[in-house]
Amino acid sequence: MRGIQLSFSNTQKLRLEKALAQLESLSSKLNSNATVIVADKIPVDEDAALKGHGTLEMGNDVVASVCGVVERVNKLVYVRPLRARYKPEIGDIIVGRVIEVAPKRWRLEINFSQDAVLMLSSMNLPDGIQRRRTAVDELNMRSIFVENDVICAEVRGFQHDGSLHLQARSQKYGKLERGKLLKIPPYLVKRRKQHFHHLDQYGVDLIFGCNGLIWVGEHVDVKDAMVEDQVNKSDPQNTHSSSLPGSSEEPTDTPLERRQYICRIANAITVFSALGFMVNLDSVMETVTLSLSLNLGVHEMLEAEFHVRVAEQEAERRSTSKRRK
Amino acid sequence: MEYVNPEGLRLDGRRPMEMRQLRAEIGVVSRADGSASFEMGNTKVIAAVYGPREVQNRSQQMNDQALVRCEYSMANFSTGDRRRKTKGDRRSTEISLVIRQTMEACILTHLMPRSQIDIYVQVLQADGGTRSACINAATLALADAGIPMRDLVTSCSAGYLNSTPLLDLNYLEDSAGGADVTVGILPKLDKVTLLQMDAKLPMDIFENVMQLAVEGCKAVESHIREILLENAQTLVIRQGYGS
Numbered sequence: 296m297r298g299i300q301l302s303f304s305n306t307q308k309l310r311l312e313k314a315l316a317q318l319e320s321l322s323s324k325l326n327s328n329a330t331v332i333v334a335d336k337i338p339v340d341e342d343a344a345l346k347g348h349g350t351l352e353m354g355n356d357v358v359a360s361v362c363g364v365v366e367r368v369n370k371l372v373y374v375r376p377l378r379a380r381y382k383p384e385i386g387d388i389i390v391g392r393v394i395e396v397a398p399k400r401w402r403l404e405i406n407f408s409q410d411a412v413l414m415l416s417s418m419n420l421p422d423g424i425q426r427r428r429t430a431v432d433e434l435n436m437r438s439i440f441v442e443n444d445v446i447c448a449e450v451r452g453f454q455h456d457g458s459l460h461l462q463a464r465s466q467k468y469g470k471l472e473r474g475k476l477l478k479i480p481p482y483l484v485k486r487r488k489q490h491f492h493h494l495d496q497y498g499v500d501l502i503f504g505c506n507g508l509i510w511v512g513e514h515v516d517v518k519d520a521m522v523e524d525q526v527n528k529s530d531p532q533n534t535h536s537s538s539l540p541g542s543s544e545e546p547t548d549t550p551l552e553r554r555q556y557i558c559r560i561a562n563a564i565t566v567f568s569a570l571g572f573m574v575n576l577d578s579v580m581e582t583v584t585l586s587l588s589l590n591l592g593v594h595e596m597l598e599a600e601f602h603v604r605v606a607e608q609e610a611e612r613r614s615t616s617k618r619r620k
Numbered sequence: 621m622e623y624v625n626p627e628g629l630r631l632d633g634r635r636p637m638e639m640r641q642l643r644a645e646i647g648v649v650s651r652a653d654g655s656a657s658f659e660m661g662n663t664k665v666i667a668a669v670y671g672p673r674e675v676q677n678r679s680q681q682m683n684d685q686a687l688v689r690c691e692y693s694m695a696n697f698s699t700g701d702r703r704r705k706t707k708g709d710r711r712s713t714e715i716s717l718v719i720r721q722t723m724e725a726c727i728l729t730h731l732m733p734r735s736q737i738d739i740y741v742q743v744l745q746a747d748g749g750t751r752s753a754c755i756n757a758a759t760l761a762l763a764d765a766g767i768p769m770r771d772l773v774t775s776c777s778a779g780y781l782n783s784t785p786l787l788d789l790n791y792l793e794d795s796a797g798g799a800d801v802t803v804g805i806l807p808k809l810d811k812v813t814l815l816q817m818d819a820k821l822p823m824d825i826f827e828n829v830m831q832l833a834v835e836g837c838k839a840v841e842s843h844i845r846e847i848l849l850e851n852a853q854t855l856v857i858r859q860g861y862g863s
Contacts, residue, residue: 379766571858
């Protein structure tokens, strides 16, 4: 099984199989014949059909070029791949890591087929003033992001030369600190209205990047960040050092309890993605609640028993939502 | 030496036109974008695909298509005599090239410009036909990685010993010194993308042997398709579409 390398006991194996069989029975009524693999013929009604991504014309037939599910929208026929790298769309919220500071831009690794570019001009300056970016700003780029920083940004679009540009024109975007970065397959994150979540009861911020990078970190108030930036701006010598943890005036350490919550949520997501289920806020929170109600330690969540429990819970959840329909 | 006995059985008990047992598994390397292991009898290989990703060497970047790279290696424990093999020996360089060219023929590289796709194949157990097994494993891994392809390339070898065409040679038959024909085909397009032969064969016999190898490729294809479809269906169920 993909991603799961655990030793299950016999009963656990049986329970897992049962839960997965239940999932199978729930989805079997749906378009089971819509699943195609490479070079499978896709039945098309008329010649006027539009051939979209993942399809290929071969003689008179339309065939699939990836493994996936056939989707039809009016005349358009396309194959949605089941497993693939992230494919950016304009407006996506992504989490990435800075790999290079280049003239007027940062290069970010975002799990796409090429690196993304965040221009200095397409992000708000820390002081919040709209103005032309000067050479001084360019020299101070490392005071904003340095290599290996984790950043949250939005996809701006493709340039003419085919490179992918990002923007970070709001206080909610920017550097992410004090938390845990998770990498899960991007196809397990669905595009939604809301990708930023503040979990009040745990004091944790959760960002589902569309590219499969998920940030679980201590909650930061957007306004506080601005004040801090302004303080730094007034003292240029402090500007550089503020990127180092523990140098700013803010409380330097996260309380133990909160760290445990961060790890708990992170582990919940890890378990979920290992089982190959779609990750969203409700299901993650349910899993966290489950682990709390079972009185499990943070590390115990990654053991076989909890995987089985989560699979059972997911089967239960899907069957109830099905019944409600 | 007698490679086919009077009863018509080969050294390992197969009939001349019989393949070894095929086994394939998808998703064996958790960190890779796509991965697969493929077994033909005692030959076992593992393949991992990374990408499409940013081109490592800028000068190799192509603005209209993806760069495909392939690295073939043999584990030290894969053969009978345990020998330390250097990474860039001529044999593995050649096989890397063969696999790269074969896979490049089926990947739709023009859809992924300015990127690179890395294919790593490693032989875990060698018992003849490693070339074919590597190609089959690489196809599965590429399909798993969601890389658009024209068709599934499959490969199989055939030989000619004791004046009998033999399908899917094992190590003993391979080292007998007879002809060894490795064929790679695109089954749906009915095209040959790889054809290699060492030693010589008369024209008419060659055609028979090649035909046999092509039949073998088709058998491999049906097995690979089964595995892929099963894998695709599990993924659909897990992701819970529609529910």
